[in-house]
Each structure stands twice: as C-alpha cells, then as structure tokens.
Amino acid sequence: MVALTIGNPRRTAMSMSVRTDARCSSVDPTPIKHPVTQNYIQFIERTGTEHFKLMIDTGIFQTVPVDDGHPGFDPDERPPFLEPLKVPMADLAEALPQVGFIQAKFFEIDETLTDLHIPWADIVRTLRDGGYTGWLSSEYEGRREPYRGREQVRRQHALLRSLVLDLQGAQPTVVPSPRPFGPKSMIPNGPVSPPVPGAGPGCG
Numbered sequence: 001m002v003a004l005t006i007g008n009p010r011r012t013a014m015s016m017s018v019r020t021d022a023r024c025s026s027v028d029p030t031p032i033k034h035p036v037t038q039n040y041i042q043f044i045e046r047t048g049t050e051h052f053k054l055m056i057d058t059g060i061f062q063t064v065p066v067d068d069g070h071p072g073f074d075p076d077e078r079p080p081f082l083e084p085l086k087v088p089m090a091d092l093a094e095a096l097p098q099v100g101f102i103q104a105k106f107f108e109i110d111e112t113l114t115d116l117h118i119p120w121a122d123i124v125r126t127l128r129d130g131g132y133t134g135w136l137s138s139e140y141e142g143r144r145e146p147y148r149g150r151e152q153v154r155r156q157h158a159l160l161r162s163l164v165l166d167l168q169g170a171q172p173t174v175v176p177s178p179r180p181f182g183p184k185s186m187i188p189n190g191p192v193s194p195p196v197p198g199a200g201p202g203c204g
Helices: 035-047 089-098 120-129 148-167
Strands: 003-005 016-018 052-057 099-106 135-140
Touching (some): 035 052, 120 148
Parallel strands (some): 099 135
C-alpha cells in the first residue's frame, strides 16, 4: 500500500484500526451509522481507550454506480459492491474522533484528475476541518488491465495532493500530465507535484 498523510501520523501509531466487513454485517463496506460500526464507537466511548479505532473505507461515500465493466461479473447485473452507498459527510465528521485510519478506496480517476465516483474534495475538507492527522491508504478497486492500477494510484495521489495544498492556501499544484496505461507510463515525464507537508512513505 501507499499512503498520503494530512498532518502528523503519530497520533494513531499505537492504535488498532478495525474495519467492519461482510463477516460482521450484510453491507461491505459498512456505513458509519450501521449497528456494527455504532457498537464499536460505543465501545471506544465507554472504555475511553486510545488503542482501538475505526478504519473508514471511502467506498461508503461513493455517489454514483460503477458501470465501466468488471471481468468475472455478469455485464447485465451490477454487483452490490459497485452500488453507491452515498454516506453523508456529516456522518464522517461525527465519527472522526474515533477514526484511526482511512482506506482510500476508489474506482476510476480520469485524465483530468477527476474521480468519477468518490467526492474527494468533500472528504479531504471534512478530514481537515475535523483535525484528522492519520493516514490515507490507496485502494484501487477498478478494472484490472495491466499497469492500469499503478497509473490510477498515481492519479489519485496527484489529486489528493492538489486538494490538500488548495486547502492550505498554497500555490496551485503542478501535476504530471496523464500518460497512457502501459510500461512506459511508469517512466517519469514532466513536472511532479510538490510534497505535502507531513506526508510519509508508503506503508506495507
């Protein structure tokens, strides 16, 4: 995994992040207002622990269906994990004190660095306003053509850096021009984004 931080990641260094999944509920990823997630929040509040946190999967904020084709699935039947849950940002803001890690799921970012499904500007603003200082770890869930995932993660990092710098009032970000998917897309080409203050190396 690779990660981008907002602020200082040390706050969550000793926390155990727990992601609710299909083994615990019928919805994957699990919304914040789901009983499973709420039970975890109640446990944190009841015990006052600093060593047990939530991991939020940004797939819960997906606003439109993913219809760009996934091998192995019936093209006429969209699998549940590609349907939007449309969890509101207010839910994230409310739960943020109990969040230790963000799994930055996404499906497709186009050549203009626009995510077609996940509202990153709203997410990043909510994290900044709520004082989040932990990690965002990229999780690409789009199509599986060779080299596509690497290019998509590159685009996501460029998009997130741009949004963070915009919120910090920095100069507009210069991002690499999009390149075709394939081996040559791994070769540096053109200017790159300036580093985000507090950004760290990939994890795992």
